[in-house]
Amino acid sequence: MDEPIIEALEPPKPEPKGLNIVVCIKQVPDSAQIRVHPVTNTIMRQGVPTIINPYDLFALEEALRLRDQYDGQVTVLSMGPPMAEDALRRALGLGADRAVLITDRRFAGSDTLATSFALATALGKIAEERPIDIVFTGKQTIDGDTAQVGPGIARRMGLNQLTYVSAIDSLDLGQKAIVVRRRSEGGVQVLRSRLPCLITMLEDTNTIRRGSIQDLLRAARAPVAIWSAEDAGVADPMKCGLRGSPTVVKRVFAPSPRAEKAEMVTIEGKAPAQIGDALIDLLFARDPKLEAVMTAPRP
Amino acid sequence: MSDHFDAIVVGAGPSGNACAYVMAKAGLNVLQIDRGEYPGSKNVQGAILYADALERIIPDFRDDAPLERHVIEQRFWMLSEKSHTGAQYRSDEFNEERPNRYTILRAQFDKWFSRQVRAAGAVLITETTVKDLIKDDAGRVIGVITDREGGPIYANAVVLAEGVNGIVGQRAKLRPEIKANHVALAVKETLFLPEETVRERFNLAGEEDGVVIEVLGSVSSGMVGTGFLYTNKESISIGVGCLLSDFAETKIAPYALLDKFKQHPSVAPLLKGAEMKEYVAHLIPEGGYDAIPRLTGDGWLIVGDAGQFVNAVHREGSNLAMTSGRLAAETLIQLRAEGKPVTEATLKLYRDKLADSFVMKDLKKYRKVPRLLEGNRQFFTTYPAVVNKAMQMFLRVDGVDKASKEAAMMRGVAKARGGWWGVVTDIFKMARAWR
Numbered sequence: 001m002d003e004p005i006i007e008a009l010e011p012p013k014p015e016p017k018g019l020n021i022v023v024c025i026k027q028v029p030d031s032a033q034i035r036v037h038p039v040t041n042t043i044m045r046q047g048v049p050t051i052i053n054p055y056d057l058f059a060l061e062e063a064l065r066l067r068d069q070y071d072g073q074v075t076v077l078s079m080g081p082p083m084a085e086d087a088l089r090r091a092l093g094l095g096a097d098r099a100v101l102i103t104d105r106r107f108a109g110s111d112t113l114a115t116s117f118a119l120a121t122a123l124g125k126i127a128e129e130r131p132i133d134i135v136f137t138g139k140q141t142i143d144g145d146t147a148q149v150g151p152g153i154a155r156r157m158g159l160n161q162l163t164y165v166s167a168i169d170s171l172d173l174g175q176k177a178i179v180v181r182r183r184s185e186g187g188v189q190v191l192r193s194r195l196p197c198l199i200t201m202l203e204d205t206n207t208i209r210r211g212s213i214q215d216l217l218r219a220a221r222a223p224v225a226i227w228s229a230e231d232a233g234v235a236d237p238m239k240c241g242l243r244g245s246p247t248v249v250k251r252v253f254a255p256s257p258r259a260e261k262a263e264m265v266t267i268e269g270k271a272p273a274q275i276g277d278a279l280i281d282l283l284f285a286r287d288p289k290l291e292a293v294m295t296a297p298r299p
Numbered sequence: 300m301s302d303h304f305d306a307i308v309v310g311a312g313p314s315g316n317a318c319a320y321v322m323a324k325a326g327l328n329v330l331q332i333d334r335g336e337y338p339g340s341k342n343v344q345g346a347i348l349y350a351d352a353l354e355r356i357i358p359d360f361r362d363d364a365p366l367e368r369h370v371i372e373q374r375f376w377m378l379s380e381k382s383h384t385g386a387q388y389r390s391d392e393f394n395e396e397r398p399n400r401y402t403i404l405r406a407q408f409d410k411w412f413s414r415q416v417r418a419a420g421a422v423l424i425t426e427t428t429v430k431d432l433i434k435d436d437a438g439r440v441i442g443v444i445t446d447r448e449g450g451p452i453y454a455n456a457v458v459l460a461e462g463v464n465g466i467v468g469q470r471a472k473l474r475p476e477i478k479a480n481h482v483a484l485a486v487k488e489t490l491f492l493p494e495e496t497v498r499e500r501f502n503l504a505g506e507e508d509g510v511v512i513e514v515l516g517s518v519s520s521g522m523v524g525t526g527f528l529y530t531n532k533e534s535i536s537i538g539v540g541c542l543l544s545d546f547a548e549t550k551i552a553p554y555a556l557l558d559k560f561k562q563h564p565s566v567a568p569l570l571k572g573a574e575m576k577e578y579v580a581h582l583i584p585e586g587g588y589d590a591i592p593r594l595t596g597d598g599w600l601i602v603g604d605a606g607q608f609v610n611a612v613h614r615e616g617s618n619l620a621m622t623s624g625r626l627a628a629e630t631l632i633q634l635r636a637e638g639k640p641v642t643e644a645t646l647k648l649y650r651d652k653l654a655d656s657f658v659m660k661d662l663k664k665y666r667k668v669p670r671l672l673e674g675n676r677q678f679f680t681t682y683p684a685v686v687n688k689a690m691q692m693f694l695r696v697d698g699v700d701k702a703s704k705e706a707a708m709m710r711g712v713a714k715a716r717g718g719w720w721g722v723v724t725d726i727f728k729m730a731r732a733w734r
C-alpha cells in the first residue's frame with residue numbers, strides 16, 4: 001500500500017472534566033452459599049456462585065453518586081484470576097465507566113500486603129493517564145475480613161485515608177477538598193481532607209443502583225482491560241503473590257459441631273428466684289466440679 | 300441511544316440458549332435477556348440431558364459441559380404404600396463413547412451453556428425482566444420493554460423462550476393464560492451423598508455411571524402424576540410432580556407428598572444419611588399437543604416450554620426446548636439471508652420445521668394421553684395397588700396351592716375395575732392413546 005501523503009492528525013481530545021475516581025473491588029464466593037462437606041468437614045468452594053464483595057458495592061455507589069453530581073469517570077479495578085472479569089462486568093452494568101483487571105500467575109497467593117502493593121502500583125499506572133482524585137474501597141471483604149487492603153493502598157500511595165466513612169458531606173473540586181463523616185469508637189468524626197484521598201465506605205450507607213439498559217448493553221460489549229503484572233507496572237516480583245506475602249494461611253476449616261445438644265428442662269414454680277435456684281441445682285448436679293469452684297470461699 | 304438487534308431472545312433456559320447460540324454463530328446480532336441473577340439461577344436443579352439435541356447444536360459439548368453421570372440403568376416402579384413392583388433395564392452398551400443420556404445439575408449446566416452463547420457473540424443481560432412487547436401500528440412486534448430504565452430495545456424478531464408461564468406472551472395478548480390442568484407442579488430436592496455411597500447404593504461400577512428411577516402409583520396420592528429419582532455425582536435428585544389442578548383440588552401440600560415419597564420403605568434406604576442441598580418447585584407443561592398456543596406471528600415466535608413442548612410420557616422437555624430453539628434460529632437465519640421480513644406468513648418455515656421434527660411428531664402421537672390419564676385415575680391408584688398385592692400373594696409361601704392363588708389374583712384385578720370389561724376397556728384406551 002502507498003504511504004499516505006498527508007499524515008493523519010489526531011483531533012485534540014477534550015480536556016477530561018470532573019472527578020477521576022477508581023473503585024477497587026474484589027470477586028468473592030457468595031458466603032451465603034458455601035457449604036461444608038458433611039464428611040470431610042472442609043469448605044466446598046466448587047460450584048459456589050461468585051459475587052462482588054458486598055462491602056465494595058457501597059463504595060461503588062458512593063463513587064457513582066459523586067460522578068453523577070460532579071461529572072467525571074469511575075474506573076473499577078480488581079486483582080484476581082481471569083474469571084474476576086465477571087465481577088468487573090457486573091460493576092460496569094451497575095454504571096461504572098471503565099474496568100481494569102490485573103491478573104497474573106505471579107499474583108497468586110497474595111496476602112493483604114502483596115495485594116495492596118499490586119493494586120497501588122496499578123493505580124499509579126492509571127494515574128499516569130490522568131491524576132486520580134479519589135480511590136474507594138469497601139470496608140473489608142467477606143472472605144478475608146482483614147480490612148487491611150484499603151489502608152495499605154493509601155499508605156503506599158501517600159494518600160490521606162478516610163476509613164469507615166458513613167457519608168460524604170461535601171466536596172469542593174476547585175479547592176480539592178472533601179468533608180466526610182466517619183464512624184469511630186463511641187461517636188462520629190467529621191473529617192476534612194485534601195484530594196486525592198482514599199475512602200473506605202461503611203456498609204448500609206447507601207443502596208446500590210440498578211443499572212439502566214444502556215449500562216448493561218455497554219457492560220456486555222465493553223472490553224475489560226486485562227493487565228499482566230508488567231502492564232500494571234509491577235516490576236518487583238519479590239513483592240507479589242506468595243513471595244511477597246508474609247502471611248500464610250495454614251488451614252481453612254469449619255469448626256466442628258459441638259457434641260453437646262441443647263436440652264429443655266421443666267421447672268416447677270414461677271417465681272424468678274425459684275427458677276434460678278432450680279437451674280443452678282441442675283447445673284451443679286451435672287457438673288459437681290463447677291459447684292466446688294463456684295462455692296469455694298474467695299481467697 | 301436506541302439499540303436495534305436482529306433478534307431478541309427472552310429467556311436463557313435450554314430453548315433460549317440454543318436459539319441465541321445458533322443465531323450468534325451465524326453472525327446475527329442477538330440480544331438475550333434473562334431475569335435470573337445468572338443464567339440457570341431460576342432453573343430447576345437436577346435433570347436428564349438428552350445428548351442428541353445438544354449435539355446437533357454443539358457437537359463437542361462433552362469436552363467441557365458440566366455433566367454428572369451418564370445413564371446406564373433405568374428402573375420403573377409401581378408403588379403402593381409399602382411395596383413396589385419394578386422393571387429395570389441396564390446395559391453396558393450405554394457405556395459408549397458418546398453416551399446418550401446424562402444427569403446434570405441445571406444451575407451449572409445452564410451457566411455453561413450461557414458462556415457458549417456469549418462466546419458465540421450474543422449479548423446477554425441478566426437480572427432484567429422483560430415486561431412487555433412493543434408493537435407498531437399494524438400490530439407487528441418490534442421490540443421489548445424491560446423493568447430497567449432506558450428502553451425500549453428494538454429487533455426484527457422477538458423469540459419468546461420464557462418458559463412455561465408464558466407471561467410476556469399473555470401480556471402482549473399473543474396467547475391465552477395457561478390452564479391448571481395443562482401444567483404439573485413438580486417439587487424436587489437435591490440430596491447430598493458422598494460419591495462412593497452413591498455408587499454403592501446403586502451398584503455402579505464406573506465413576507460416571509448413573510441410574511434413573513421413574514415411579515408411578517401411591518407416590519402421587521391419587522393425583523395424576525409421577526415421581527422420579529436420579530443419581531448425580533455427589534447427590535441424588537428426587538422429586539414428584541402432579542397436575543396443578545389436582546393439587547388445588549386435593550389440597551395436598553407438595554412438600555408433604557415429597558416427604559412421604561422419601562420415607563417410602565423402598566426409597567428411604569437409598570437416601571439414608573443424605574443432606575438436603577436444595578429444594579425447588581417448578582411447573583411443567585403437560586397439556587400436550589392440544590395445549591400448544593399459537594406459535595408465531597408478525598415479528599415473534601415461541602420456543603421451548605412456552606410452547607408447551609414437553610413429552611410428559613417420556614419426561615422429555617429440555618431436548619424439545621433445544622430443538623425448537625435451534626429450528627427457530629435456523630428459520631430466522633434463513634429469512635435474513637433471503638432478505639425476507641419476519642411475519643406470520645414467512646414463519647411458516649418454522650412451523651413446518653417443527654412439524655417435521657420429533658417435537659411435533661411425538662406430541663401428536665401422545666395427543667390423547669393427558670386427557671386419558673386425567674379421566675382415568677385407576678392408572679395411578681388401583682392398578683399399582685393391585686399389582687403389588689398380586690406380587691406378594693404370588694411370592695408368599697403359605698400352604699395355599701398355586702392355582703387358587705392365580706385365580707384369586709385374576710379375580711382381584713378384575714374386581715378392582717368392576718369386572719373384566721373394565722380392565723379390557725382400560726387396556727384398549729391406553730393402547731389407543733399410545734398409537
Ligand SMILES: Cc1cc2nc3c(=O)[nH]c(=O)nc-3n(C[C@H](O)[C@H](O)[C@H](O)COP(=O)(O)OP(=O)(O)OC[C@H]3O[C@@H](n4cnc5c(N)ncnc54)[C@H](O)[C@@H]3O)c2cc1C
Pocket residue numbers: 309310311312313314315316332333334335338339341342343345346347348349427428429430460461462463466467485486487538540581582583602603604605608609614615616617618620
Ligand atoms: C422438576 C422438573 C424436572 C424436569 N426434568 C427434566 C428432565 O429430566 N429432562 C428434561 O429434558 N426436561 C426436564 N424438565 C423440563 C425442562 O426443565 C424444561 O422443558 C426446559 O427447562 C424448558 O426450557 P425453556 O428454555 O423453554 O424454559 P426454562 O428452562 O423455564 O427457561 C426460561 C427462562 O426464561 C427466563 N424468563 C422467563 N420470563 C422472563 C421474562 N419476562 N424476562 C426475562 N427472562 C424471563 C427465566 O428466568 C428462565 O431462565 C423438568 C422440569 C421440571 C420442572
